[in-house]
Amino acid sequence: MSRSVLVTGGNRGIGLAIARAFADAGDKVAITYRSGEPPAGFLAVKCDITEPEQVEQAYKEIEEKHGPVEVLVANAGITRDQLLMRMTEEDFSAVLDTNLTGTFRVVKRANRGMLRARKGRVVLISSVVGLLGGAGQANYAASKAGLVGFARSLARELGSRNITFNVVAPGFIDTDMTRALSDEQREGILEQVPLARYGQPEEIAAAVRFLASDEAAYITGAVIPVDGGLGMGH
């Protein structure tokens, strides 16, 4: 396979594991990054998904070098945890603007080429927190739950064009994002995970790769949990 794949926020953590999984399978992989030195082996494009012009610019460069994006993995995301009482308007809108509106921006731009090609695969990285909720994470949970409605609407809108939209909902994965939690928080979380461990980024990548594969051609509008059982029933 040598498809044109884009992974947003593919420079580290879960995004990097996803980018590597596609590259290992022979795809042409572009990643976006915001700052620092991006990892080697990919077409790395600087892009902040909260800036529409940067999104447009990134797509132009990717299309020039790899052709229109055939597989989009919208992975970039942030947290800004705070109890409601202390959560500012800025804390709320910054998280929504990156996780939900940012995803809208990259999906909308990818859709142009997918419509023309009459095929496409879109995978959105949500979170178990979007379904379970999380104290201190109202902004994050709202943005991640929003991705489910977004994906399912597009699955209906664009299914007849052979474009699938699926969501992967990771549980607690060992990355910079969860390393920022206190030891007490990390232990408290583990007590609720039936598999009694954190997940690895590669375990998310495996599910994403499947959803983008030919084997998953008849799956759309699905929310696939990869969470050690944490979110069962939600």
Ligand code: NAI
């Ligand atoms: P991370 O913090 O290591 O990586 C996040 C990536 O998103 C980085 O590459 C960052 O540059 C990028 N990003 C953030 N804001 C951006 C913006 N405005 N424009 C462009 N890129 C931006 O986090 P991690 O853990 O790898 O998370 C990846 C995704 O998985 C996120 O959407 C996160 O919400 C989700 N997730 C993570 C879980 C975990 O336990 N680590 C659990 C559930 C979901």
